Amino acid sequence: MNISLERISRSFGGFTALDDVSLEIREGELVALLGPSGSGKTTLLRIIAGLDAPDARAGARIRFDGAEADLSVPGPRHVGFVFQHYALFRTMTVFENIAFGLRVKPKRERPGEAGIRTRVAELLSLIQLDSIAGRYPSQLSGGQRQRVALARALAIEPRILLLDEPFGALDAKVRQDLRRWLRRLHDKMPVTSVLVTHDQEEALEVADRIVVMRAGKVEQEGTPEEVFHHPKTAFVMDFLGNVNLFHARMEGGHTGAMTQVRARPHDLEVSREEGSGPAVRGRVTRVQTAGAAAKIEVATEGGEAIMVEMAHDRFKAIGIAAGEAVFVRVKDARVFVEDYTI
Amino acid sequence: MAPIRLKRYSILPGFGLTLGYTSLYLSLIVLLPLAALASGVFSMTWAEFTRAAFSARVMASYKVTVLASLAAALINAVFGFIVAWCLVRYRFPGWRVVDAIVDLPFALPTAVSGIVLTALYSPGGWFGAPLAKLGVKVAYTELGIVVALVFIGLPFVVRTVAPAIEDLDPEIEQAAGCLGASRWQTFSKVLLPALMPALTSGFTMAFARALGEYGSVIFIAGNRPMKTEITALLIVTKLEQFDYKAASAIAAVMLAGSFALLLAINYFEWRRGSRHGSTA
Amino acid sequence: MRGGDAAWVRYLLITIALGFLGVMLVAPLAAVFIEAFAKGAGAYWRNVTDPATLSALRLTLTAAAIAAPLNAVFGLAAAWAATRFDFKGRSLLITLIDLPFAVSPVIAGLIYVALLGSRTPLGGWLGGMGIEVIFATPGIVLATLFVTFPFVARELIPLMQEQGSDDEQAAVVLGADGWQTFRLVTLPRIRLALVYGLILANARAIGEFGAVSVVSGHIRGLTNTLPLHVEILYNEYNSVGAFAVASLLALFALATIGAKNALEWRLRRAREGGNGQ
Numbered sequence: 001m002n003i004s005l006e007r008i009s010r011s012f013g014g015f016t017a018l019d020d021v022s023l024e025i026r027e028g029e030l031v032a033l034l035g036p037s038g039s040g041k042t043t044l045l046r047i048i049a050g051l052d053a054p055d056a057r058a059g060a061r062i063r064f065d066g067a068e069a070d071l072s073v074p075g076p077r078h079v080g081f082v083f084q085h086y087a088l089f090r091t092m093t094v095f096e097n098i099a100f101g102l103r104v105k106p107k108r109e110r111p112g113e114a115g116i117r118t119r120v121a122e123l124l125s126l127i128q129l130d131s132i133a134g135r136y137p138s139q140l141s142g143g144q145r146q147r148v149a150l151a152r153a154l155a156i157e158p159r160i161l162l163l164d165e166p167f168g169a170l171d172a173k174v175r176q177d178l179r180r181w182l183r184r185l186h187d188k189m190p191v192t193s194v195l196v197t198h199d200q201e202e203a204l205e206v207a208d209r210i211v212v213m214r215a216g217k218v219e220q221e222g223t224p225e226e227v228f229h230h231p232k233t234a235f236v237m238d239f240l241g242n243v244n245l246f247h248a249r250m251e252g253g254h255t256g257a258m259t260q261v262r263a264r265p266h267d268l269e270v271s272r273e274e275g276s277g278p279a280v281r282g283r284v285t286r287v288q289t290a291g292a293a294a295k296i297e298v299a300t301e302g303g304e305a306i307m308v309e310m311a312h313d314r315f316k317a318i319g320i321a322a323g324e325a326v327f328v329r330v331k332d333a334r335v336f337v338e339d340y341t342i
Numbered sequence: 343m344a345p346i347r348l349k350r351y352s353i354l355p356g357f358g359l360t361l362g363y364t365s366l367y368l369s370l371i372v373l374l375p376l377a378a379l380a381s382g383v384f385s386m387t388w389a390e391f392t393r394a395a396f397s398a399r400v401m402a403s404y405k406v407t408v409l410a411s412l413a414a415a416l417i418n419a420v421f422g423f424i425v426a427w428c429l430v431r432y433r434f435p436g437w438r439v440v441d442a443i444v445d446l447p448f449a450l451p452t453a454v455s456g457i458v459l460t461a462l463y464s465p466g467g468w469f470g471a472p473l474a475k476l477g478v479k480v481a482y483t484e485l486g487i488v489v490a491l492v493f494i495g496l497p498f499v500v501r502t503v504a505p506a507i508e509d510l511d512p513e514i515e516q517a518a519g520c521l522g523a524s525r526w527q528t529f530s531k532v533l534l535p536a537l538m539p540a541l542t543s544g545f546t547m548a549f550a551r552a553l554g555e556y557g558s559v560i561f562i563a564g565n566r567p568m569k570t571e572i573t574a575l576l577i578v579t580k581l582e583q584f585d586y587k588a589a590s591a592i593a594a595v596m597l598a599g600s601f602a603l604l605l606a607i608n609y610f611e612w613r614r615g616s617r618h619g620s621t622a
Numbered sequence: 623m624r625g626g627d628a629a630w631v632r633y634l635l636i637t638i639a640l641g642f643l644g645v646m647l648v649a650p651l652a653a654v655f656i657e658a659f660a661k662g663a664g665a666y667w668r669n670v671t672d673p674a675t676l677s678a679l680r681l682t683l684t685a686a687a688i689a690a691p692l693n694a695v696f697g698l699a700a701a702w703a704a705t706r707f708d709f710k711g712r713s714l715l716i717t718l719i720d721l722p723f724a725v726s727p728v729i730a731g732l733i734y735v736a737l738l739g740s741r742t743p744l745g746g747w748l749g750g751m752g753i754e755v756i757f758a759t760p761g762i763v764l765a766t767l768f769v770t771f772p773f774v775a776r777e778l779i780p781l782m783q784e785q786g787s788d789d790e791q792a793a794v795v796l797g798a799d800g801w802q803t804f805r806l807v808t809l810p811r812i813r814l815a816l817v818y819g820l821i822l823a824n825a826r827a828i829g830e831f832g833a834v835s836v837v838s839g840h841i842r843g844l845t846n847t848l849p850l851h852v853e854i855l856y857n858e859y860n861s862v863g864a865f866a867v868a869s870l871l872a873l874f875a876l877a878t879i880g881a882k883n884a885l886e887w888r889l890r891r892a893r894e895g896g897n898g899q
Contacts, residue, residue, distance in 0.1 A: 051516050076519035087513035091535040101521035104531070156521055349709030354790055355800035360703040364715065367696050371767055372721055375733035378744075382736050421642045428639040432632055440640070442883045446647050448822075449875035449882075451829030452727075453849040454868040457856050458650045461657055461865075468649065493646055525627065554726025557831035557849070561856065574728040574832065581732065581836060590736060593729045604724040608717065 001159040001192045002027050002066070003048060007059040009216075010043050010052065017043040018054070019216035028190040030183075032203035035213035036239070041196045042164055044213075048194060049162050050077035064160075080153030080161040080191070084168050086145045088137040094148050095133040098123055101156035123151040126185070143174040150182075154191075161193040167202065179206050200240045204228060212236050234336040237262055244268065244306050246280065246330070263333040265309035270296055270326050271318065279327040282306065287322050289315065296320065298328055376597075383594045386587055394591035403573040404595075410484060410572075411552035414491030415499075419545045422499025423537075429500070430507040444501070447494045452557025459490050460561040482564030487572065490558040495548030502544030506537050543610045550603040554596065654872045657865035669855075669866035677844075678851040678867075681759065685766045685834075685847065686827040692767060693823050694816065697774025701812075702804070704775075705782040706790065716779060722771045730768045731836025734761060757839030762847065765833040770826050774819035781815045782808075814892060818885045825878040829871060 003025040010018040018040040025031050033041035046052040047062070053071055054060045062069045069077070089097050098120045102111055111119065124130045127147040137145055146166060153161060166182075167175040183206050186193060197203050203210050204224045211221040212235075220232045231237035246261040270284075282300040289295075294315035296308045306328055320326060349357060383391065394400070428434075429441055447455065463470045463480040473480055480486050510533060518528040556574040563570045571579075573596055580589035627635075659666050669675065704716055722730065738745040738755040748755060755761045789811070793803040809816075831849040838845040840854065848871055856864035 049516075049520060051520075076516060078522050079520055081517065081520040083513045083517060085511070085513060087511060087517040089514065089518075089532050089536075091532075091538075100518070100523070100531070104518075104521065104523040104527045152517075152521070349707050352707055352787075353794050354706050354787060354803070355794070356702060356804070357707050357709075360699040361707070361709070361715075364696065364700040364703050367699075368715075368718055371764070371771060372718065375737045375768070376725075378737035378742070379729075379733045421638070424635055425639045425643065428636050431627065432636060434636055438883075440643060442879050443643065443647050443651075445879050445882060446651060446875065449825050449829070449878040450651075451831060451849045451852075451868075451871045451875070453831045453852045454654060454829075454871050454875075455650060457852060457864055457868060458654050458657070461861070462650060462653055468653065469645070493650070496646065525631075550724060554724075554729070556726065556728045556835075574726050577726075577728050577732060578836060581735065586736070586739070586741070589732055593726075593732050596726060597729060600724045600726065604717075604720070 001064055003160065003192065003194075004061075004063040004066075005044075005048070006061040006063075007057065008044070008047060008054045008062070009057055009060065010040070010047065010054050016216050018047075021216070021218055023211060023218065023221070025192060025194060027192055029208045030186050030190075030193040030195065030206065032207035032210045033194060033196045033213055034198070034200060034203040034210050034239070035219075036198055038215070039213040040216040041198075041213050045162050045164055045194060045196045048160070049079050049081050050075060051081075078156065078158065080156065080158035082146075082149050082153050082161070082163040082166050084165040086137070086149040088145055088149060088152070090137055093134050093136055094124075094129065094140070095120055097137070097148055098152045098155050100152065105156075119155060123155055126154075127151045141174075142170045143178055146170065146178060154189075159192065161191045163193065163195045165196055165198070167199075168197075175202070182206060204240070212239060214239075231334070234260075234262060234338060237334060237336075242307060245304070246333070247302075247304075259335055261330070261333045261335055263330050265295070265307045266293070267330065267332040268306065268308045269329045269331055270298065270308050270310070270320060271329065272320070272324070272326060274327050275329065277329060279329045280306070281325070281327055284320055284322050284324050284326055287320065298326060300328070379590055379593060379597075382586065382590045386591065390587065391591050394585075394588035395595050399567055399571070400573070400576060400592055402568045403571050403576045406484060406487065406570060407553060407573045410487040410491055411549050411555075413488050414495055414552050415545050415549035417488070417492050418495045418499045418548045419541060422496055422544065422548075423503055423541060425496075426500045426504040426507055430504050444497055446497075448497050452494065452555070453561075455493055456490065456558040456561035459493060459558065460486075463489060463562065481562050482566075482570065484570055486562035486564070487559055487570060490562050491552040491555060494555055494558050495552050498548040498551060499541070499544035502547065503537060503540050506540035510536060539610055539613065543607055546603060546607050546610065550600060550607070553603075554600060651872065654865055654868050657861065658869040660865070661862045665862055666866050666869075669860075669863040670870065672863070674846065675848075675851060675867055678846045678848045679870075681762065681845070682828055682847040682849075684759070685763050686824055688763050689766045689770050689827045690820055690824055693770055693774045694820060696771070697778050697816070697819055700775040701778035701782050702808075704779055706787050719775050719779075720772050722768055725768075727769060727830065727832030728836055730833035731765050734764050734768070734837055738764075756837055758845060761837035762834050762845060765837045766827045766830055769830050769833050770823040773823035773826065774816065777815045777819035777822075778812055781812060785811060814885060814889050818882070818889065821878060821881050821885065825875065828874060 003023075005021065005023045005025075008018055008021045008023075009016070017038075021040070021044060023044075033044060035041045043052060047054055050069075054062075056071070060071065062071065089100065092100065099116050102116045102119060105111075120133070121130070124133055127150065129144060129147060129151075132140065132144065137148070140148065150163075150166070167178055170178065179202055186206075195203075195206065207224060209221065210224055210227050212219040212227060214235050220227055220236045222230075227236060228240050231240065237243055242265050243262045244265060246263070248259055248261050249257070280300050280302075282298040284296055285299050285305070286297040287294070288297075289312065293309045294312055296310070296315075298306045298308060300306060308328060386394070425444065429437070429444075460467075460481055462468050463473070463486055465471065465474045465479070465481070467481070470481055478485070480489060514532060514536070515528055518532045523531065554574060556572075556578070559572055560575050563572060563575070565571050565575055573592060577589045577592050577596075580586075580592065626632075700715070700719055704712055704719075725733075735756055736742065738748065738761070740746065740749050740756065745756060753760075755764070789807050790803050793807045794800075798806065829849055830847075831853070834847055835850060835853070838847070838850055840846065840850060846854065848867060852864050852867050852871070855867060
């Protein structure tokens with residue numbers, strides 16, 4: 001289902017959670033709303049679900065497949081919604097939780113008892129929890145609860161699936177497994193999905209498209225590659241990964257203006273020789289090789305701390321140790337207009 | 343083999359002193375007098391006991407006490423639930439006063455509630471007069487007993503159910519709504535089952551309190567033997583006749599019932615904790 | 623609130639709730655005062671200042687004043703033992719502390735008659751030494767102690783359980799002795815709950831009827847408490863007198879409710895603020 005949001009604003013008392021946001025979500029895509037807490041991403045999700053209503057302002061409109069939703073009618077829309085804390089019904093078994101959406105359907109749409117059993121069994125095998133249908137939510141692990149919540153949302157065959165920080169309350173390892181599983185599931189059953197998260201890794205790994213939000217506005221939207229490699233603002237670059245900041249004086253067009261240069265740790269290079277091109281002089285304060293890449297911390301002469309990341313074989317080849325004087329060269333960096341000060 | 347220890351190691355002092363004092367005080371004030379009653383009962387022969395505790399007049403008192411208590415607890419379960427729901431979910435003018443006044447039956451001495459309810463429901467009273475015109479007699483009948491027991495039991499239900507309503511996760515309701523449940527379906531299939539343990543313990547507490555109630559009932563009940571004589575009053579009557587054995591025997595039956603209910607309450611609390619306890 | 627109850631449901635439920643509370647609680651409360659003043663302020667004042675009323679008031683306050691500190695000390699000791707240590711029989715202890723709530727007030731009086739009545743060995747022995755318990759003031763105090771027994775402990779135990787003993791352990795590790803730890807660390811955090819428990823216990827002590835009725839012997843001017851005095855006046859068909867004394871008790875009940883609510887408000891704020899102040 002296509003979802004079209006136009007000029008959506010929402011304020012709570014004096015706080016503006018959403019400020020004139022417009023967004024298109026296309027059939028079958030998995031969109032991640034990414035941003036820090038307070039950026040308005042959850043509010044936007046709740047508005048799509050009908051759990052919250054936008055401020056009544058001219059031009060505010062939500063359309064589902066072109067049909068305009070009546071924003072004055074309160075109450076949740078029939079969507080699949082997965083809550084951050086699962087919101088499983090504690091007094092019902094896993095089976096009854098998943099069957100709930102089928103049992104409350106109006107009589108003429110409701111499948112018979114056999115139909116419900118079949119459907120729940122399918123979903124249980126989809127979430128790989130066939131064996132625990134009779135358990136209560138309190139008897140499940142966090143990851144199992146999350147999968148049950150997802151199956152429950154999918155049981156009504158929603159045309160939109162909304163996930164609010166679905167893996168937020170889980171351990172790092174479980175979180176990784178589940179988000180890969182979610183991605184595979186979406187490839188198999190491409191329901192239009194919107195996922196809210198503050199974890200950039202999760203968004204980059206799972207989503208077809210990422211909407212980066214900040215202070216109630218959309219900062220940038222694009223594919224994971226676009227937002228990661230071509231951030232439009234300093235905020236997006238900072239939020240999507242580690243960043244080193246250099247203070248520099250511009251030459252050429254803006255001669256004399258101070259600016260900040262941003263470079264990712266893996267876009268820096270460390271060597272003992274000065275070599276050609278601009279480089280920053282510094283001293284290695286710490287070397288940390290336990291992890292996917294070797295990390296080298298360098299204190300520059302100007303007193304700034306810089307983090308450099310390189311592959312292990314490269315690190316072994318140059319063999320740098322703490323205490324050595326080095327040069328840090330920038331392979332790729334970015335300057336954002338907003339950072340100029342004259 | 344590890345030595346059997348009474349308590350786990352702790353660096354905090356005062357275990358012996360506080361537990362010793364607690365046990366001594368508990369024994370002197372509660373356990374010893376209860377034991378004295380029990381020993382009096384056990385010195386009776388079985389025939390003596392049954393004659394005292396299960397005679398027709400006593401049986402009639404059990405019946406009216408239990409039935410009136412059940413009726414009152416049921417009425418309280420329904421209205422107490424509605425009151426608790428309104429207090430937690432809605433804000434209306436005078437909300438604070440209403441919230442406070444619910445505790446009145448806890449705070450008002452039972453003798454006071456007894457005489458004032460009698461005045462209100464006697465044939466000349468504010469409620470008694472119009473009811474009399476309709477042919478309904480409340481004071482000095484079983485209905486009067488129920489009214490008094492509703493009065494004293496109400497806060498038990500409200501104060502047990504209200505925190506449970508407050509604890510309901512709003513996401514649960516939203517989840518049910520997203521899954522297509524109507525408001526009534528959400529209430530009856532999701533919220534009410536989640537509140538049932540609290541409602542059950544509130545009901546049981548109101549019921550247990552009603553079984554033993556004395557002060558608020560004796561004025562309005564009329565105390566006609568075989569009809570509106572409650573068990574607590576019968577114990578006092580036997581005492582006033584210096585029939586200590588009969589009083590003790592009836593009290594023993596009542597105590598057994600109360601303790602069974604206490605166990606039931608603990609069981610409900612425990613079940614609430616074990617099955618649905620941790621957050622889901 | 624989006625997704626809440628419909629307006630008509632809300633109005634219906636509030637109407638039912640207010641109607642029920644109005645009939646069941648507000649009307650009786652109002653009636654106490656109206657009946658008390660049925661023969662004017664003069665009659666009211668005569669009844670309230672009657673010597674028998676004043677002597678009943680004195681006994682009621684005496685019993686409550688003795689019960690309060692004993693309850694406080696017991697509640698503190700029980701809560702310390704039950705929440706700061708893990709020992710065998712801990713949950714049995716907590717259940718036994720609640721026991722008096724499950725006992726009918728009439729039986730609460732009866733068990734003291736069974737233990738200390740003049741025909742029992744213990745009562746006979748005490749009587750031989752000239753000490754009257756049953757049908758005398760000590761009996762009234764004991765019955766009051768019994769019915770108010772759990773109040774303080776049951777407020778303190780859940781609170782201290784929830785707070786945990788980390789603070790006390792820190793104090794002991796820093797070199798405080800047990801008394802210092804209790805006074806400087808524990809007491810400030812449970813002060814409000816202690817007062818709360820005492821308010822409830824006090825209300826019950828002053829209002830207790832059944833248990834006191836059984837052990838009192840109804841001797842006017844000697845073993846009469848205010849609630850018993852209400853009964854005596856009522857049974858003598860002195861309705862105005864009974865309601866005048868009852869109105870004193872009702873005023874006290876209202877003060878209790880006010881104090882309870884003020885404390886609850888402060889307790890909630892303290893909990894939201896994260897400490898027990």
